[in-house]
Amino acid sequence: MIRTLIADDNLQFSISIINSVVSKIGEIKVDCITRDGIETIDAISKNYFDLVLLDLQMPKMSGIEVLSEIKKLDIIKIPKIIILSGDLPLLEYANISNMVRDIILKPESIDNICKRISQIVNEIRYEKDHHLVKRKVIEDLQKIGYNLKHKGTRYIIEAIMYIYRK
Numbered sequence: 001m002i003r004t005l006i007a008d009d010n011l012q013f014s015i016s017i018i019n020s021v022v023s024k025i026g027e028i029k030v031d032c033i034t035r036d037g038i039e040t041i042d043a044i045s046k047n048y049f050d051l052v053l054l055d056l057q058m059p060k061m062s063g064i065e066v067l068s069e070i071k072k073l074d075i076i077k078i079p080k081i082i083i084l085s086g087d088l089p090l091l092e093y094a095n096i097s098n099m100v101r102d103i104i105l106k107p108e109s110i111d112n113i114c115k116r117i118s119q120i121v122n123e124i125r126y127e128k129d130h131h132l133v134k135r136k137v138i139e140d141l142q143k144i145g146y147n148l149k150h151k152g153t154r155y156i157i158e159a160i161m162y163i164y165r166k
Contacts, residue, residue, distance in 0.1 A: 005032045020114060025118050032047065037060050050079055
């Protein structure tokens with residue numbers, strides 16, 4: 001499951017995202033909804049999320065400030081962030097952050113939003129599976145007698161992982 005946080009002060013929009021996205025992308029589990037920037041930072045600092053859907057215009061702390069605070073947090077893995085906002089001037093500042101995987105304008109159709117979120121979910125799923133697949137490849141090569149110290153064996157592993165990535 002892709003653990004997700006929705007940070008948006010518009011509860012109706014959050015509910016429509018949940019109803020649409022979760023029904024179309026079954027792997028997403030919405031663990032938390034926050035309605036302001038301070039709640040968002042608090043939730044991210046106390047929990048692990050794979051994905052954050054972030055509005056830029058929220059009370060107490062803007063989405064831009066939230067991005068800045070996330071960089072300062074001492075967390076092992078920073079979640080992938082998708083900005084969902086209708087505030088065009090703020091979007092220019094958000095694009096600077098390398099944490100932001102995608103920017104979606106709120107007037108876009110729910111189907112388009114689902115499609116773009118689905119692409120990010122696939123990336124997250126791939127990252128989670130990549131390590132498991134590599135470990136399995138190494139175990140299987142060892143079972144059939146390959147020596148992991150040999151350069152050729154490492155090339156075989158990299159070739160298999162290359163094919164897996166494609």
